[in-house]
Structures are given as C-alpha cells and as structure tokens.
Amino acid sequence: MRYVLRTSYRQDTRLFKDGLPQYGWYLAMLACALAAPAFLGIHHVSQLTFVLIFAIAGIGFQIMLGFCGLISLGQAGFLAIGAYACVFLERRGVPFVLALPAAALISAAAGAALGVPVLRLKGLYLAMATMSLGFIIEEAAARWTTVTGGNAGMMVPPISVFGYRLGSDVPLYFLCLGLLLASLWVAANLLRSPTGRAMVAVRDSQIAAQSMGVEAARVKTKAFALSAFFTGIAGALMAHKLSFISPDQFTLAISIELLIMILIGGIGSLRGVVFGAIFLVAMPELLAELEQLLPGGNLPALRPLAFGLLLILVMLFEPRGINGLVEKAVDYVKLVPLYRKGMFARQRSFAKSERW
Amino acid sequence: MAQFLQQIVSGVSVGCVYALIALAFVLIYKATETVNFAVGEMMMIGAFLGFTFVSIYALPLWLAAIVAIAATAGLAAVLERVFLRPMVGEPAFAVLVVTIGLGLCIRSVALMVPAWSGETVRITTPLSGSVLRVGSIVISADHLAVVAATAAIVGGFFVFFRRTRAGLAMQAVSQSQLAATYMGVRTRSISTLVWAIAGAITAIAGLLLAPIAFIHVNMGLLGLKAVPAAIIGGFSSLPGAVVGGITLGICESLAGFYLPEGFSDIAGYILVLVVLALRPEGLFGEKIQKRV
Numbered sequence: 266m267r268y269v270l271r272t273s274y275r276q277d278t279r280l281f282k283d284g285l286p287q288y289g290w291y292l293a294m295l296a297c298a299l300a301a302p303a304f305l306g307i308h309h310v311s312q313l314t315f316v317l318i319f320a321i322a323g324i325g326f327q328i329m330l331g332f333c334g335l336i337s338l339g340q341a342g343f344l345a346i347g348a349y350a351c352v353f354l355e356r357r358g359v360p361f362v363l364a365l366p367a368a369a370l371i372s373a374a375a376g377a378a379l380g381v382p383v384l385r386l387k388g389l390y391l392a393m394a395t396m397s398l399g400f401i402i403e404e405a406a407a408r409w410t411t412v413t414g415g416n417a418g419m420m421v422p423p424i425s426v427f428g429y430r431l432g433s434d435v436p437l438y439f440l441c442l443g444l445l446l447a448s449l450w451v452a453a454n455l456l457r458s459p460t461g462r463a464m465v466a467v468r469d470s471q472i473a474a475q476s477m478g479v480e481a482a483r484v485k486t487k488a489f490a491l492s493a494f495f496t497g498i499a500g501a502l503m504a505h506k507l508s509f510i511s512p513d514q515f516t517l518a519i520s521i522e523l524l525i526m527i528l529i530g531g532i533g534s535l536r537g538v539v540f541g542a543i544f545l546v547a548m549p550e551l552l553a554e555l556e557q558l559l560p561g562g563n564l565p566a567l568r569p570l571a572f573g574l575l576l577i578l579v580m581l582f583e584p585r586g587i588n589g590l591v592e593k594a595v596d597y598v599k600l601v602p603l604y605r606k607g608m609f610a611r612q613r614s615f616a617k618s619e620r621w
Numbered sequence: 622m623a624q625f626l627q628q629i630v631s632g633v634s635v636g637c638v639y640a641l642i643a644l645a646f647v648l649i650y651k652a653t654e655t656v657n658f659a660v661g662e663m664m665m666i667g668a669f670l671g672f673t674f675v676s677i678y679a680l681p682l683w684l685a686a687i688v689a690i691a692a693t694a695g696l697a698a699v700l701e702r703v704f705l706r707p708m709v710g711e712p713a714f715a716v717l718v719v720t721i722g723l724g725l726c727i728r729s730v731a732l733m734v735p736a737w738s739g740e741t742v743r744i745t746t747p748l749s750g751s752v753l754r755v756g757s758i759v760i761s762a763d764h765l766a767v768v769a770a771t772a773a774i775v776g777g778f779f780v781f782f783r784r785t786r787a788g789l790a791m792q793a794v795s796q797s798q799l800a801a802t803y804m805g806v807r808t809r810s811i812s813t814l815v816w817a818i819a820g821a822i823t824a825i826a827g828l829l830l831a832p833i834a835f836i837h838v839n840m841g842l843l844g845l846k847a848v849p850a851a852i853i854g855g856f857s858s859l860p861g862a863v864v865g866g867i868t869l870g871i872c873e874s875l876a877g878f879y880l881p882e883g884f885s886d887i888a889g890y891i892l893v894l895v896v897l898a899l900r901p902e903g904l905f906g907e908k909i910q911k912r913v
Contacts, residue, residue: 336714382898388713389656393852394897396845397890404887517845521721528718566732573725580719581707 278457298442302435310438311506312550316542317441318502319526323538324452325495326523331533332461333488334468336392339399340496340523345406345515347372347497348504349413352421361424369497376493380486399520406512418511421504441502448495452535455491464488525572529579531588540587548572623757628874634764634833636870637771641826642847643854643862644778645819650856651795652815655705656717659724660823661844666727667693667824668836669737672744677736682746690824697820701813724841731838744831763832770829774822775863782859791815795857849893854905861905868892 271277281288302310322344329335351368355361383394406413413419424431424440431437455461463484466474471481504510522545530541552567583589597604642660649657670692674685700723708716731737751762782788793801794811802808823844830836830843850869854861869889877885896904 336717382894385901386897389717389856390852390897390901392656392717393848394894397849397893400890401887401894404883408881408883517842524718524721566729568729569725569732570729573722573729576722576725577704577719580711580715580722581704584711584715 280453280457295446302438307434310434312546314434314438314441314506316539316546317438317445318499318506319523319545320445320539320542321441321448321502322496322499322523323526323530323542324448324535325492325497325499326527327533327535327538328452328455328464328495329488329492330524330527331537332456332468333464333485335485335488336388337395337492338392338517338520338524339395339397339402340492341515341517341519342395342399342402343372343376343493343496344500344503344519345402345512346375346493347500348510348515349406349500350497351501352419352504352510353412355422360426362426365498365501368501369494372497372500373490373494376496377486377490380489384482384485384489396517396520399515399517403512403515403517406515413512414510416512418509421508421510423508424505437502437506441506444498444502448498449535452495456535460484460487522572525576529575529586531586531591532584534585534588536591537586537588540591544587624878625875627758628878629871630758630760631764632871632874633867634767634870635874636850636867637767638826638830638866639847639850639869640863640866641771641774641822641829642844643850643866644775644859645822645826646847646851647854647856647859647862648815648822649819650851651859652791653705653794653812654713654716655720656713657819658717658720658848659700659727659841659844660819660847661841662724662727662731663693663697663820663823664827664830664844665731665836665838665841666696666827667820668744668827668831668840669731669734670824671828671831672742672836673736675744676742686828689828690821693824693827694817694821697823698813698817701816705812705816706809728838728841737838742837743835744828746832761833767829767833770825771863774825778859787811787814846889849889852893853896855902858905864904 298313301313305313322340325343326337326340329337329340347368350371351361351364354364354367359367379398383391383398386394407416409415424437431440456465463474463479464487466477466479467481467484474484475481500515503514507514526541526545527538528541529544530539531537548571549568552571556567579586585592642664645663646657646660649655649660667689670689671685674680674688675682678685680688704719704723705716708719746763746766753760753762753765782792790801790806790811791814793804793806794808794815798808801811827836827840830840834840846869847866850866851862852865853868854863854865869892872892873885873888876888880888
C-alpha cells in the first residue's frame with residue numbers, strides 16, 4: 266500500500282498528491298514518448314501507437330471496472346460503435362476534427378442508452394448482459410451492410426486535418442499521444458470530482474453510497490457513458506491506424522484482451538492502464554521472439570497460453586498487477602533500511618457471499 | 622406446422638446440450654459461488670478425448686465415453702485443487718478472471734496437440750444416420766439420444782440431491798458454506814467433488830454434441846451460449862438451467878428458420894437481455910436481497 270503523507274488539507278484534492286518527484290518521473294516518460302519516433306523504426310512506432318490506442322480504451326474500461334466496479338465483457342461493442350460512427354461520418358464528408366468527437370459522443374450515448382436496461386444487474390449478471398450486448402453489436406456490424414460494409418469490411422479514408430493529410434505513422438502517433446494525455450488528464454480530474462468519488466463509493470459499497478445520498482443508478486449510467494466515450498475514441502483511432510475495419514476486429518476476444526490488460530496492468534489505477542497497454546502490445550512481440558527459439562512452438566497456441574497463465578498468476582499472487590509491483594518497488598526503495606519481510610503481505614479476507 | 626414442429630424438435634436436442642453445460646455451470650456456482658468460464662473448454666476437452674479414444678486408439682464407444690468422462694472429471698478436480706482452492710475468500714470477480722485464464726490455457730494446450738489442432742472432426746456412432754419418423758416429423762437417432770441422455774442425467778441428479786449424503790451435503794454447502802462447515806460438512810472436498818461432477822457433465826455434453834455437430838478447438842465458445850441459458854433459468858436454480866437451455870435451443874432454432882440470417886447466433890443473447898430487463902434474477906432464480 267502506498268501512503269501519502271499529507272501536510273495540508275488541499276493536498277487531498279490535488280491532482281498530484283506527492284508533489285514534485287512524481288512530476289519528474291512523468292515528465293521524463295513524456296520526453297521519452299516524444300523523442301521515440303526519432304529513434305525507432307516504422308514498425309516500433311506503429312506498435313507504440315497501438316499502445317497509446319489501447320491505453321485510451323483502457324481508461325474507458327478502468328472507469329467502468331476499476332472505479333465504478335461494473336464488470337463489462339462488451340467493451341469491444343463500444344470500440345465498434347466508435348470506429349464505425351467515425352468512419353461513417355468521414356465518408357459522408359464530415360472532417361475528422363468533428364467526426365472524432367461526434368463518434369465519441371455517439372458511443373457515449375449508446376453506452377448510456379444500453380446502460381439503462383442493465384443497470385439493475387450486479388456483478389456477474391452484468392458481465393453476462395454486457396457480453397450479450399457485445400455479441401449483438403458485433404452481429405449488427407456484420408449485417409447492417411449499408412453503414413458498416415458488412416463482413417467484407419471497409420477501407421478507412423486517411424485522416425485529414427484542416428486540409429493536411431495525416432499519414433498513419435508518425436503523425437498518427439503524435440495524435441494518439443496527445444489524445445492519450447488529454448484522456449489521462451480528464452480521467453485523473455474526473456476521479457477527484459464528486460462524480461468520480463461517487464463512482465468509487467458505489468464500487469466499494471452501493472448501499473453505503475446510497476445512504477449517503479449518492480444516486481447509484483445515475484452514477485452508473487455516467488460511468489457507462491464515460492467509459493463508452495473513451496472506448497469510442499480508441500475505436501475510431503484504431504480504425505484509422507489499421508485503415509480497414511471489419512466486424513471481426515470487435516469480437517469477445519478483444520473485450521477479454523482489454524480485461525486482461527486492465528488486470529495485469531493494475532486494476533483501479535490510471536498508471537496501470539498504461540502498463541497494461543504496454544504489456545498487451547509487447548507480449549506478442551516477445552512471444553514471436555520466443556517462438557524462434559522454440560522448435561515446436563506455434564504462436565497462435567502460445568499467445569493464449571501466456572495470457573491465461575499470466576492472468577492466473579497475477580490473480581493468485583499480485584492482484585494489483587504491474588502497478589502494484591511498481592508501487593511496492595518504489596516503497597521498498599524509500600523504506601530500504603526500515604524494510605522488513607512481510608510488510609506488503611496481503612490481508613486475508615473472508616468470502617463475502619453475493620447472496621446474503 | 623410440420624416445419625414448425627421440426628424446428629422445435631431440433632431446437633430441443635441442441636437445447637439439451639446447452640442445458641447440460643448450463644447445469645455444470647450452475648452446479649459450480651451454487652456450491653462454490655464461482656462462475657466458471659472454462660466450462661466450454663472442459664466440454665471441448667471431453668469431446669476431443671472421446672474422439673481420440675474412439676478414432677485413434679480404436680476403443681469401443683462405451684469404453685471410450687467412460688474413459689473420456691472420467692478423465693475430464695479428474696482434470697476438473699485437479700484444476701479446482703490447484704487453481705481455485707487458493708482463491709477461496711477472494712472476490713467473485715477475481716475468481717471469474719482465473720477461470721477465464723484457465724479457459725485460455727486449456728484451449729491453447731488443445732491447440733498444441735497435433736491430432737486435435739486445426740481439425741474439425743466428428744464421432745460416428747452406430748446410431749448415426751438412422752432416423753425416427755413421427756407423422757411428418759423426422760427425428761434423427763443422435764438427437765433422440767441427446768434428449769434421452771439429458772433426461773437420464775437430470776433424473777439422476779434429482780435422486781442424487783435428495784437421497785445421497787454427498788448430494789445433501791452439496792445442497793447444504795450451496796445454501797451456506799459457513800453453516801455447512803459448522804455442521805461438519807467437509808466443504809473443501811465437496812467443492813472438489815462438485816468440480817469433478819461438473820467436469821463429467823460437460824464431457825457428456827461434449828460427447829453428445831460430437832455426433833450431431835463438428836468438434837473443433839474453438840468449440841469452447843459454445844460454452845458461452847450455455848451462460849445465457851443459465852441466466853435465463855436463473856443462476857441459482859438447477860431445473861432453471863435445464864429449462865433455460867431448452868428454451869435457448871428452441872429460440873435459436875426458430876430464429877434461424879423464420880428470421881433473417883444472423884439472428885440465430887444472437888437470438889439467445891437478445892433473449893437474455895429481455896429476460897434480465899424484466900426479471901433481473903432470471904426466470905427461476907431466487908431474489909437476492911442484501912442484508913446490511
């Protein structure tokens with residue numbers, strides 16, 4: 266656990282609670298991200314762009330799952346809505362600068378609308394309901410051929426901003442970086458706003474939150490809508506990165522990959538989202554390297570095995586994911602002379618039945 | 622009319638397979654409050670083991686079925702012991718994620734078996750090809766076998782839960798783990814037993830499905846159709862799971878016949894959303910009220 270030493274009341278509501286040292290790290294990371302295209306080849310920049318896009322989608326998921334405690338297995342559906350809405354608008358001649366926010370808003374509206382019937386559901390029922398929604402949206406994308414191009418897919422026009430054509434490599438990378446930073450900033454601020462705090466309260470105990478005057482249904486609808494908003498942006502960016510969309514990019518497997526990303530990165534933390542996105546993109550690359558070394562290994566089999574095993578290991582040994590490990594490491598360095606074994610031992614909790 | 626009945630009949634037989642998987646799902650949920658996302662993969666393993674014993678080792682059908690069922694049950698018990706036991710006391714969501722991980726692992730291991738990966742195979746039985754005619758309706762013997770086996774299993778469960786010590790202990794555990802432990806029920810062995818039984822049921826479902834549909838490594842996704850079935854019936858009700866499965870099968874079959882293409886795949890999910898919107902606890906589920 267990380268304890269923030271508070272020296273003033275204002276500190277609780279500050280965006281960066283620790284002050285300067287944290288700024289330093291973040292600025293260094295930002296500098297690396299800005300300088301990356303100058304040193305890396307096209308392939309790696311492209312992979313980095315995917316990291317950024319997945320991180321934006323992850324922010325959306327984190328708001329829903331990490332902050333509001335709503336399990337969703339239908340995130341791919343919102344990804345699809347964002348992607349198709351953006352491409353549809355652009356093909357009708359709407360400029361990208363307007364199409365992207367419009368797509369995000371359409372996705373958010375869909376999230377709010379779809380959220381209403383499933384709001385009464387809790388936990389696993391909600392997971393099933395959102396999974397069903399995901400399947401339905403995927404099937405709709407395959408069948409509504411006039412808008413989506415159906416199973417054959419659709420080419421995505423290149424991005425043009427105020428007459429400039431943005432290539433899908435370095436310029437798109439910087440666009441995604443900017444949008445990720447903006448999303449992180451919005452999400453971090455959201456967390457310290459009344460809405461964000463209400464979400465966390467609903468996650469920790471809905472009944473307690475309701476007794477304190479939080480309107481749970483409204484907060485959950487907001488979480489759905491916000492989640493769909495960010496996921497929609499990611500979907501639109503992904504469509505442009507791949508410059509092709511088809512329904513099989515938005516399957517349950519993607520929803521589960523996003524879930525894996527959040528869990529391995531670290532649930533309930535925005536930093537975890539970025540770690541998770543890096544993991545999600547870097548893992549297949551590492552596996553591809555590994556496959557060269559192993560004579561019998563085949564990649565389609567190795568990838569689910571690695572994801573599955575890591576998921577189990579993370580859940581068994583480090584439920585807070587990579588972010589938890591990083592925080593422990595930082596605390597260890599801070600405490601080093603005073604560190605003793607068992608300091609980070611997890612408290613054993615007893616099963617809280619969902620039935621009673 | 623005849624066509625309508627024909628669709629219903631084929632819907633019922635597929636629905637029975639869903640019902641069996643849903644049964645395994647609900648059984649595990651009731652006794653251990655674990656949502657097992659790996660049921661589909663367990664079914665896949667059962668079906669492939671059966672296929673291996675029949676086609677590659679050329680065992681007689683009944684022996685192959687018994688060995689496959691026993692092996693899947695054993696596998697499920699081992700999985701429970703190794704991966705799920707340490708998760709006791711963790712949030713339900715964390716356990717759900719572990720089972721998703723298990724499902725991924727099982728599927729990739731199946732992909733690595735050379736005889737299994739990339740193949741769609743089918744088990745042929747002596748029954749294959751023969752049909753039964755009732756009026757103008759044609760029922761294939763394989764479909765009939767599915768329905769009969771499901772009825773037998775459900776009947777067997779009814780007796781098991783009412784009459785045997787282990788069955789009663791499972792009922793006790795599913796109502797309250799804590800109280801059952803105080804009364805001397807060995808909760809841990811019961812949960813391993815529940816997983817083993819669920820493994821056996823999924824293996825049976827896989828074996829029953831093998832003659833009427835192709836088996837392949839990704840058939841575990843079919844297990845995800847059993848989840849809607851379990852939900853429609855209410856997560857916590859065993860008869861509900863059976864009714865839900867059959868409802869789902871009929872619904873899909875009718876949607877495939879009367880509605881435009883594509884609806885048969887998602888009919889079940891639409892049904893789930895409708896049921897959940899009207900009755901959030903499912904058709905037969907008990908209403909959950911939280912005590913503060």
